[in-house]
């Protein structure tokens with residue numbers, strides 16, 4: 492098993508750096524992965540993203556065995572479980588971005604206050620229950636909150652999104668952070684009006700027809 496994938500490794504680094512430049516990743520808090528034939532490629536634990544070389548990216552095979560000279564991100568189990576359970580996932584992004592994390596610390600779901608909530612698969616983006624970072628328990632919480640969705644908030648922690656490929660996942664992460672900021676700001680004037688189920692179903696079908704990608 493070679494796990495070469497030099498271009499894919501560089502794309503993981505570029506994605507992490509772009510998320511950092513956009514303010515979604517601060518310091519080394521956050522991680523990025525992409526699916527490959529042998530398993531997936533994930534950012535290493537605790538290394539500054541702008542110093543990463545392609546050989547620092549850790550390959551993890553279908554058995555959960557890490558290949559490479561670095562320790563994988565502490566949240567590699569979540570990435571593994573997303574790829575195992577969600578066939579449509581080609582890339583996963585986890586961040587502690589400011590507004591998503593602020594809402595996650597309130598343990599609030601993002602409700603249907605804006606039609607863009609439907610972008611993530613339904614009438615809300617759920618906040619999962621709390622578990623210690625890096626644990627299998629946290630992965631279980633995240634996978635449950637992702638049911639029928641492509642994103643969730645993580646209680647007292649941050650957020651996670653997946654997309655078809657790295658750019659898609661990066662854009663969805665930016666959209667989720669923007670949505671969380673809008674919800675946070677809307678709350679300042681009191682509880683916002685919420686869309687009903689029929690309006691969300693219409694938004695879902697409009698996204699299916701037009702994509703809005």
Ligand SMILES: [Zn+2]
Nearest residue numbers: 521624648649
């Ligand atoms: Zn984290």
